[in-house]
Amino acid sequence: MAAVYMSANRSENAFSTVDLVPEWAQEEVSTGTTIMAVEFEGGVVIGADSRTTTGAYIANRVTDKLTPIHDRIFCCRSGSAADTQAVADIVTYQLGFHSIELDEPPLVQTAANLFKQTCYRYREELMAGIIVAGWDKRRGGQEHCLTGELLCAMNEELMDSFLKELPTGIKVYTVPMGGMIVRQPVSVGGSGSSYIYGFMDSNYKPGMTKEECLHFCTQALALAMERDGSSGGVARLAAITEEGLERRVVLGNQLPKFSNA
């Protein structure tokens, strides 16, 4: 019968333009964001800002972008709020199932690969940048950084053989691919990350303690939130170690100030 008319353009949906709903409210909800994760001996510190925007309007100024995937594995979400929440839900389910089958806590690498599978397969439809970080008993603290938007393919076998050659404990990845998965000691993500690459490169030192890492994260987030319009609110931090999870919130007025203005 009649052909089905579906708009492929994300912004054309049930809302019509001539309307009492303002332009900025018709945009999709996006976590503008600054997210980051830092490894230390025995664990990982993750941090994020707390701003979710629809266009120019802040839909939620106290968002929690640090989402638990498993007991000791977290993910930091950036990109479209709906997409990242959905992907995180999917991976939580898959990882939970996998962990029950294995009858032991899952590896962070497994979680990161599950994210990669979903993000890569649906990369045309999704807008999701995710940092997966946590603690597992094989490699201790570690994190993986994912971007779901580039267009290269990944050779699984090559990566596996490359990994096997690395002794455990070394936190270096040099595989640039997309829907990609890279393991790094520090990583930042989101729109605010552009402003703190310099800070990160110059201030990160391997072998920091948990407190030093938390301090480093707070400073980096404060700098990014200062410069990036899509990041702001409070700074949420979490430290994941074998013993458990420690969450912290640094309120807006308690953030370190870097300028005299």
Add this chain to the structure above:
Amino acid sequence: MTTSTRQPRIKILINSGMALSNVLEIPTGFNFENVARNVALEALLEGGQTKTPKPMKTGTTIAGLVCKEGVVLGADTRATSGEVVADKMCAKIHYISPNIYCCGAGTAADTEKTTDLLSSNLTIFSMNSGRNPRVVMAVNILQDMLFRYRGQIGASLILGGVDCNGNHLYTVGPYGSIDNVPYLAMGSGDLAALGILEDRFKPNMEMEEAKELVRDAIHSGIMSDLGSGNNIDICVISKQGVDYIRPYQESEYKDKRQKRYKYGPGTTSILTEKIVPLELEVVQETVQRMDTA
């Protein structure tokens, strides 16, 4: 021995000359056939005087907040279709379950049907499990559905409810994102309402104070936004039960009807009457016995 009345079910296929003897197979999911028709109609009417009617949207101000004893939801009652007020007494606070209510902003039909669907599903769940549904369950079902339809369902919802885990307030966006916050406003008047809420919200407010705050928030939305207006509805959900106050406050700008618009029988005179019997012939008759004991 009980005498069961066996009600035979008779299926008669009527050949009435119209091509409707086969029941159409309805495909699952949304049916977008009317979209093509609308596009064609618009093309026809383009340049002419008439315009296709716009879908009815709840321009809207809706707000909610969590207080000490429960959750207070508020909404205005104006539904607009383009620049015309289509419904002055629209009910935007929808029933989901005895302990959960949902305010809807966006396309009126979408919010209506989505909340209906959710309510039905949760009722079935309640009957199956014997429990009152939890707010997170409602939120998850909504999120699944809206994400699956990728923003095509224009429904921004505020869900509030009280369950065994406490008092909850969630918002679900049209693309399927959720936020859990202590106070919220959505719709075209949300900026105005949020201003009031940001200024005066305190955690663990008393019930009366909370109702006044929500009323003030909706009122400021009505005053500052063209898409919101008329009366204010308030819904208070607590452990003891639900108080759906409709309207909580009537609009100050009500109009008086100038005349009576009801017409008694005999107003229209009948000029001619022609009765044409419909020729029907029974094509097939099947009897299926149903045991309705």
